[in-house]
Amino acid sequence: MILDAGTAERSAFAEPFDVCIIGAGPAGITLARRLASAGAGVALMEGGDLDFSNDSQDLYTGRISGLDYFPLDAVRLRYLGGSSNHWAGACRELDAHDFEPRPHHPWSGWPIGKEDLDPYQGEVARILRLDGGNFPDPPLRRDSDDFRRILYRDSRPPLRFGEAFHDEIAASDAIRLALNANLVDLRLDDTLGTVTEARFRSLEADDPGFAVRARAYVLCAGGLENPRILLNARSQIPAGIGNQHDLVGRFFCEHPYMRVGEVVFEERFFATEYHAPTPDFLDAYEVLDFNLQLLADRPRTRQPLSLPKEVAREAVCVAPFTERLAQRVVGNTLSCADDLGLRAYFERREMPEDFSGFAAIQFEQALDPSNRVRLAAERDALGLQRIVLDWRLDDLDRRTMRTAVLHFGMLLADQGIGRVRVTDWILEDDFQAGNAAGDLSGSYHHMCTTRMSDDPRRGVVDRDCRVHGTSNLYAGGSSVFATAGHATPTFTILQLALRLGDHLDETLLG
Amino acid sequence: MTGRRSFLKTTALAALAAAGLPALGASAAPAPLPVRRFGEAFVVNGWILTARDLEALRLHDT
Ligand SMILES: Cc1cc2nc3c(=O)[nH]c(=O)nc-3n(C[C@H](O)[C@H](O)[C@H](O)COP(=O)(O)OP(=O)(O)OC[C@H]3O[C@@H](n4cnc5c(N)ncnc54)[C@H](O)[C@@H]3O)c2cc1C
Numbered sequence: 094m095i096l097d098a099g100t101a102e103r104s105a106f107a108e109p110f111d112v113c114i115i116g117a118g119p120a121g122i123t124l125a126r127r128l129a130s131a132g133a134g135v136a137l138m139e140g141g142d143l144d145f146s147n148d149s150q151d152l153y154t155g156r157i158s159g160l161d162y163f164p165l166d167a168v169r170l171r172y173l174g175g176s177s178n179h180w181a182g183a184c185r186e187l188d189a190h191d192f193e194p195r196p197h198h199p200w201s202g203w204p205i206g207k208e209d210l211d212p213y214q215g216e217v218a219r220i221l222r223l224d225g226g227n228f229p230d231p232p233l234r235r236d237s238d239d240f241r242r243i244l245y246r247d248s249r250p251p252l253r254f255g256e257a258f259h260d261e262i263a264a265s266d267a268i269r270l271a272l273n274a275n276l277v278d279l280r281l282d283d284t285l286g287t288v289t290e291a292r293f294r295s296l297e298a299d300d301p302g303f304a305v306r307a308r309a310y311v312l313c314a315g316g317l318e319n320p321r322i323l324l325n326a327r328s329q330i331p332a333g334i335g336n337q338h339d340l341v342g343r344f345f346c347e348h349p350y351m352r353v354g355e356v357v358f359e360e361r362f363f364a365t366e367y368h369a370p371t372p373d374f375l376d377a378y379e380v381l382d383f384n385l386q387l388l389a390d391r392p393r394t395r396q397p398l399s400l401p402k403e404v405a406r407e408a409v410c411v412a413p414f415t416e417r418l419a420q421r422v423v424g425n426t427l428s429c430a431d432d433l434g435l436r437a438y439f440e441r442r443e444m445p446e447d448f449s450g451f452a453a454i455q456f457e458q459a460l461d462p463s464n465r466v467r468l469a470a471e472r473d474a475l476g477l478q479r480i481v482l483d484w485r486l487d488d489l490d491r492r493t494m495r496t497a498v499l500h501f502g503m504l505l506a507d508q509g510i511g512r513v514r515v516t517d518w519i520l521e522d523d524f525q526a527g528n529a530a531g532d533l534s535g536s537y538h539h540m541c542t543t544r545m546s547d548d549p550r551r552g553v554v555d556r557d558c559r560v561h562g563t564s565n566l567y568a569g570g571s572s573v574f575a576t577a578g579h580a581t582p583t584f585t586i587l588q589l590a591l592r593l594g595d596h597l598d599e600t601l602l603g
Numbered sequence: 604m605t606g607r608r609s610f611l612k613t614t615a616l617a618a619l620a621a622a623g624l625p626a627l628g629a630s631a632a633p634a635p636l637p638v639r640r641f642g643e644a645f646v647v648n649g650w651i652l653t654a655r656d657l658e659a660l661r662l663h664d665t
Contacts, residue, residue, distance in 0.1 A: 421650065
């Protein structure tokens with residue numbers, strides 16, 4: 094059932110529910126469907142509407158401090174389906190070693206392992222409409238102790254959760270989805286350990302709001318909003334809920350994305366390839382996890398040159414690799430012809446393919462408590478404090494970046510793939526310059542801000558995603574990641590949502 | 604493919620001269636470029652090269 098909380102329909106939320114889920118993005122919708130299939134009564138409370146609106150999106154505005162980052166109201170979407178309304182659909186699960194503590198990475202280690210999420214792999218692949226349930230990685234061209242090839246699988250077209258499950262939720266008796274229901278407070282009992290109600294209101298100026306009561310509450314509002322909600326929930330605990338060790342919002346991690354530079358290929362190359370380090374490499378060089386992306390240049394549309402010049406361009410392409418490399422290394426302005434070039438005369442417009450491309454790296458960011466989501470003085474239209482995001486990279490990030498790039502260069506040579514040219518700021522370890530040049534940014538992934546640990550002094554939620562110090566408040570989404578790994582997060586977010594569904598099913602219903 | 608390639612290359616080399624551009628065979632001449640060493644990697648003009656590349660390109664580890 095889908096209802097509008099901005100109208101009289103809010104009376105449909107008067108009866109207590111088994112579970113109240115805050116946020117209907119990939120995490121919230123997946124959890125709601127899992128619980129509904131077990132017969133639970135679910136209140137799924139979504140702040141936005143069915144479509145984008147400026148007023149709802151404005152609630153996501155915030156400030157950045159540190160490295161240049163995207164505007165906070167542009168890196169996520171605040172309406173039914175959440176950021177799945179603009180995600181790219183690239184999927185990969187975390188590797189087993191991403192869950193292990195690593196001595197060279199302070200704070201690292203999950204209280205659960207890959208084996209705890211594996212049982213959900215097949216179902217997540219089905220939800221995301223990926224073909225097959227696992228990720229068979231292709232072999233390298235030549236054996237290497239340091240690297241392996243990896244594969245991303247695409248949800249194609251990228252699954253828009255709001256659209257995809259709208260009709261199912263509308264027809265469901267178990268799920269009551271409220272639109273325009275913005276969480277503004279969580280109320281606790283006298284022991285301050287149990288949530289008794291969640292308070293919501295619409296964006297109407299004089300809306301007194303309404304309460305939803307449930308046996309358990311799950312925050313699924315995204316990696317920046319989950320901590321914001323906990324920090325803003327100060328009506329009974331001044332530091333916010335779950336923040337007894339000042340950890341809520343800390344350890345913010347992105348997947349820093351860095352354009353390394355151009356690549357000249359030994360053979361025609363017209364694909365996208367990913368490589369990642371082996372666990373032995375990570376230990377030997379004491380670096381964080383990362384992946385290396387190799388992308389062929391897309392054919393550009395350009396004006397054809399005169400015939401001799403077109404021939405000259407093509408000559409560079411057909412020349413032996415050493416000659417082409419020499420042209421590049423000693424300074425050459427020629428590049429391969431594209432599909433408007435001479436090749437078309439001779440090869441009758443084959444697939445776009447080329448001898449050049451570029452390389453990029455995406456890496457796991459180091460856990461650093463000073464990278465954090467904190468409250469700003471400014472308030473939004475609901476009276477809640479906005480956020481400031483502190484985002485910086487540290488020495489471990491720097492070492493990872495430089496080590497990754499140099500070994501990547503050697504990998505390309507060893508594998509007979511090609512050679513890469515790195516931009517100066519990478520060799521100079523100058524993040525600021527790379528960031529200013531637009532070569533270094535994030536990947537729109539917001540992780541670890543309510544990280545998982547069995548120790549309340551090291552994390553905000555426990556292995557069951559329950560907020561430490563509370564009996565019935567949980568978090569879903571990438572805010573609970575204990576480390577970021579290098580893989581895109583949504584596949585893992587869904588695995589965690591299904592696992593949390595099983596836990597709530599057992600503890601509340603079972 | 605090989606036949607077409609060498610045809611292309613011959614045509615190309617002729618065209619290079621016509622376009623006033625350097626012939627490719629002569630392009631690997633020694634160049635006074637600084638070579639920076641990072642472990643087994645050599646960086647020349649930003650390019651990450653192997654020791655064998657340096658030899659092939661007749662560049663020297665300075
Ligand atoms: C441009 C872009 C490309 C991306 N590409 C990829 C990719 O290729 N692969 C990948 O794995 N990931 C990708 N991501 C990340 C992916 O979109 C997120 O991992 C995913 O959407 C997170 O799901 P979520 O449900 O945890 O949070 P969200 O998608 O952020 O959903 C949170 C929901 O909570 C609601 N909400 C927020 N605050 C409140 C409140 N106070 N009260 C009630 N409701 C509230 C929001 O409206 C929203 O519907 C991309 C992200 C972006 C921005």
